[in-house]
């Protein structure tokens with residue numbers, strides 16, 4: 001279950017999420033709309049077990065805890081929440097208050113994902129983030145004091161002007177806090193026009209900023225991985241690291257072909273062989289839900305070749321990899337030509353076999369998309 005809250009304190013220049021700012025966030029109106037959307041979308045789904053709820057954004061830690069509690073109660077009444085379901089809420093260090101964190105915990109949120117991005121002033125400035133390192137540490141400590149024993153921190157590396165030493169320092173400071181989970185994403189900026197204005201992508205296209213070369217970015221990734229591994233946080237996915245048993249159950253559903261209901265502005269859900277996306281404009285979303293209950297902007301039927309390609313690409317993001325032969329059987333694809341590719345890519349040190357599973361090596365992770373293209 002994914003629930004989107006689109007409002008933020010300010011819009012970061014690299015952001016291409018469905019996020020926006022407002023002088024006064026219409027959170028009561030939004031909650032009412034969301035519950036209306038839930039009533040329509042949850043019809044006929046009562047028997048489906050729900051393993052995870054993720055409040056993403058935007059900045060859901062701007063959402064009044066009482067309203068988050070209302071959403072959770074409605075979800076519990078309309079769907080079959082498994083006992084011990086993972087309930088995550090994304091928090092921004094700039095919008096993190098001890099009382100709020102305790103109230104989220106009391107409402108049933110049991111995991112926080114804090115968007116630190118960096119502790120270094122120059123990297124935070126380059127990313128246009130409004131918080132600083134000490135504020136991020138304070139947010140983490142407040143979350144612990146509020147009773148969260150499952151915390152994740154998000155970082156970005158490969159930022160313009162960032163050095164490998166700074167990326168390593170970020171990882172060292174993050175590991176010292178002893179979170180259960182860490183994400184470290186390389187900064188990516190699409191040069192093509194997007195639904196939203198992404199100022200940093202335009203600056204990149206105009207040549208006003210330059211991202212570090214690929215070799216330097218992969219060097220940063222290696223440094224980050226080394227620091228985290230020494231702290232007992234092992235890489236289990238291209239960009240994610242966790243202590244034993246603390247991987248993100250929510251993201252694991254995306255990576256292993258799970259189905260997910262999604263609600264809110266710009267949210268994308270997949271049920272069976274159908275994927276839908278909601279309106280990315282908050283105002284359009286509100287108006288459409290209020291008029292007709294659902295704010296669908298796009299809908300597509302997923303055929304077997306599409307599902308096969310997605311399962312292959314998502315599954316190979318995991319260090320555990322995929323059973324490609326079983327996947328081919330499930331989706332009616334021919335395994336024989338792919339066996340030859342696996343052998344070739346294994347000889348080149350990009351893949352390895354573990355029993356029936358095909359896995360990317362560290363060098364393979366660097367070129368994940370290219371390897372997937374070969375196997376498709």
Ligand code: SF4
Pocket residue numbers: 007008009010011012015016017019057058059092115
């Ligand atoms: S806080 Fe996150 S969602 Fe909001 S603008 Fe920044 S990157 Fe985008």
